[in-house]
Amino acid sequence: xNLKQLVGIEAAKYVEDGMIVGLGTGSTAYxxxxxxxxxxxxxxxxxxxxxxxxxxxxxxxxxNIPLKSIDDVTxxxxxxxxxxxxxxxxxxxxxxxxxxxxxxxxAESSKKNIWIVDESKMVxxxxxxPLPVEVIPYGSTQLLNLFAEKNLHPILRRDDNGTIIxxxxxxxxxxxxxxxxxxxxxxADWLIKQAGxxxxxxxxxxxxxxxxxxxxxxxxxxxxx
Numbered sequence: 001x002n003l004k005q006l007v008g009i010e011a012a013k014y015v016e017d018g019m020i021v022g023l024g025t026g027s028t029a030y031x032x033x034x035x036x037x038x039x040x041x042x043x044x045x046x047x048x049x050x051x052x053x054x055x056x057x058x059x060x061x062x063x064n065i066p067l068k069s070i071d072d073v074t075x076x077x078x079x080x081x082x083x084x085x086x087x088x089x090x091x092x093x094x095x096x097x098x099x100x101x102x103x104x105x106x107a108e109s110s111k112k113n114i115w116i117v118d119e120s121k122m123v124x125x126x127x128x129x130p131l132p133v134e135v136i137p138y139g140s141t142q143l144l145n146l147f148a149e150k151n152l153h154p155i156l157r158r159d160d161n162g163t164i165i166x167x168x169x170x171x172x173x174x175x176x177x178x179x180x181x182x183x184x185x186x187x188a189d190w191l192i193k194q195a196g197x198x199x200x201x202x203x204x205x206x207x208x209x210x211x212x213x214x215x216x217x218x219x220x221x222x223x224x225x
Contacts, residue, residue, distance in 0.1 A: 003118035003213030008032035010218045011080045011116045011211050012039065017046045020073050022106040023060055024081025025053040025099040028116050032080050037063025050076055052106050053099040054168050070102075076110040083115045083203070085129040086122055086210060090223045091184050095132030095201030098157070098167050104199055112208040119214050126184055130155070130175035132201040139196040140172050146194065153177040171198055 001009075008031025015021050015036055023033050033056060039045040041064060049065045050073060051057040060067055070076075081103060085093040092115060094100050107113050133154075135143050140156070147154035157165045157173040164172055181187055181202075188202040210221040 003215070004028040004116075005031040006218055007116040007118070007211045007213040009035045010220075011114050012036050014078060014080070014114060014209075015039070015045070015047060019077040020048045020050060020068075020075065022076045022079025022081070022110050022113075023049045023051045023056050023065075024079065025051075025056050025103060026082040026097040028082035028118070029056065029080065030059065032116060033059050033063065033065070037065055040065050048073070050079075050106055052079075052081065052102040053097070055097075055099075070106055070109060073109075076106060078112045078114060079106050079110040080114045080116060081107070083117050083121055083207075084201070085126050086115060086117060086207075087126045087184075088122075088124050090207055090210060090221075091126060091205070092203040092207060093126050093129050093131055093201050094203050095134070095173070096129070098132070098165060098173050100132055100201045101134050101167065101169055101171070101199045104203065107203065107206055113206050114209045114211060115207050116211045117213070119212055122212060125180050125182075126202070127178040127181035130177045131181070131187075132157070133174045133176060133191060134167055134169075134171045134198045134200070135174055135196050136198060137170075137172055140174070143194060143196050144174060147174065147176060153179075169198070
């Protein structure tokens with residue numbers, strides 16, 4: 001069993017009958033969704049899922065997990081999702097899978113957020129992983145120029161064929177290759193104030209529990225209630 005699968009299965013243990021569960025996106029969250037699907041089908045677990053991407057929605061429907069839109073629920077009990085980086089003070093970068101907008105909407109509607117990662121995602125400081133910023137297409141070149149002027153080393157995300165990647169909301173992603181983010185909260189405040197920026201991948205003061213996969217087993221870190 002790989003580390004992603006290990007933490008995905010561990011995180012699914014936090015899901016209880018009657019919960020509304022935010023279902024994350026990405027290669028680690030995939031295993032968590034698979035395990036919840038197994039519990040729904042084999043253990044008769046009664047939950048409602050709220051998905052953070054079309055990809056997760058498709059996976060959950062194939063597993064017979066009942067789903068509702070975030071707009072059709074009053075709250076989310078717990079959201080389980082991966083992260084691209086988690087700093088030593090438990091701030092995070094997400095959005096490597098281009099789902100950061102939906103992920104943040106669901107996370108902010110959740111009573112608790114659980115992040116599931118392998119040990120390679122635990123870092124001292126954020127920024128080695130490029131920071132995703134979701135922007136509307138109109139004016140995106142102006143934002144690229146602005147970010148370059150600010151020495152944020154922006155690159156418009158494209159696929160292997162050179163085609164601009166679009167999110168589920170038909171927006172673009174600009175990845176900021178910063179290296180080390182000295183002041184995440186200041187950067188987050190500045191980014192969100194720029195016209196055309198829809199959301200950024202800094203998930204700050206968000207996570208309740210971090211589940212880390214190590215070769216020797218699973219580590220669970222309680223960050224906040």
